[in-house]
Amino acid sequence: MPSAAPSAAAPAPGTPSTPPAAASSGPVVALDIGGTKIAGALVDAGGRILARSRRDTPAREDAETVFAAVAEVLDALAASPHWDAAEAVGIGSAGPVDAARGTVSPVNVPGWRAFPLVERVRRRAGGRPVTLVGDGVAMTAAEHWLGAARGRANALCLVVSTGVGGGLVLDGRLHPGPTGNAGHIGHLSVDLDGDPCACGGRGCVERIAAGPHIARRALDQGWRPGPDGDTSAAAVAEAARAGHPVAVAAFERAARALAAGIAATAHLVEVDIAVVGGGVAGAGEVLFAPLRRGLADYATLSFARGLTVVPAATGTDAGLLGAAAAARAAAAGS
Structure with missing residues (x-):
């Protein structure tokens, strides 16, 4: 059955959303x-x-x-x-x-x-x-069209799931770059001596903040799943909500990696909002509370201090x- 489009606030004047250009009204x-x-x-x-x-x-x-x-x-x-x-x-x-x-x-x-x-x-x-x-x-195109970045002229949107991806809206338009990869925050290095990443780099945001790596970190540090044997990041989030210190620490580490990458992006291209979606974002405040604290530590230049971070709206x-x-x-x- 058809599903309704997500609701969103109307765009601010002068900041067009992507794409609704109606070259055609067909699907x-x-x-x-x-x-x-x-x-x-x-x-x-x-x-x-x-x-x-x-x-x-x-x-x-x-x-x-x-x-x-x-x-x-x-x-x-x-x-x-x-x-x-x-x-x-x-x-x-x-x-x-x-x-x-x-x-x-x-x-x-x-x-x-x-x-x-x-x-x-x-x-x-x-x-x-x-x-x-x-x-x-x-994901960025979706959030700018119908979601939490609608009406924003400069935004970074992130997908935090099995991997970590991202995209940019600059001057009111989607900015995919020449190859379609602009804003790929997951492979910014935030730990120069960190673990090797599948991309060939080291200490990438994805290597720390992606769901499987959050779960692996928690297991390596002594967290154990419940009777159902679920070792996913969602299970670690549930343990963190219950106060398990290792689970809390795994999410705080992931949040700081994300905060470092978001702050670096804000310092580079002056985005004023970061929209975070994907399965890991489903952890809610387990992720977003330490992420906001991390941004206060990393987004320190005057033009980046007003950066806000919000959950994605397009699900x-x-x-x-x-x-x-x-x-x-x-x-x-x-």
Whole structure:
């Protein structure tokens, strides 16, 4: 059944949101591709989801097996009565991506290295034009269109989940950069002597603040799961809410890494709001309270001290809504 678009405050004058450019009022096909799931939807011009499909990502399999899951999602959407009206496809993918070449090399999907995703999806989708952005940029597009960054001229939006991605709004417009990766905060190094990251760097924000790394840190420091054996970051968050000191410390460490990365971004490009979404953000104040304290320590220059941090508003559909927003913006030539 169609779902209503998230509600949001009206944009402030002079600060256009992404994208609603109405090159067409018809739906677009949206894909949200990550290390855990491949989600797809048909999204109308108002942000309503008309049809959806989802498959688990066979992230440890070869390239063709992973793409077969994408094809299954597209084929399921093609059975919708809205499919024929769709004029474009938007993809938000775990990164890095290369929008100029139409390829993806997700850190958490090792079978895809310079995989020609845009061309393969274009063929599967009947030749429709395809727009590719990183998943953090997609979430940013969604939040600027319909969420917590709506009406903001300069914003950083983050996805904190299996990995950590991000995107930027600068001067009122989505700023994906030449390859679709601008704002990829997860691979800023915040600990020069820290653990090696899957990207090849060391001490990256993602290596400290992503859900699996929060859970691993808690386990290494002595936290043990309950009778259900759940060792996820959500289980660590539940333990932290109950006051377990190791769980609390694991989230405080993650929050400080995020705060350092957000402050560095604010000092570099003068964003005035950071919007945090993704599964780890579901921890609520377990994450946001130490994150705000960390920002007070790191965002110290006068023009960054007013930086606010808020939860994302577009929820689990952020990637789909953002992919749709990016496709519409591309179709409108913005």
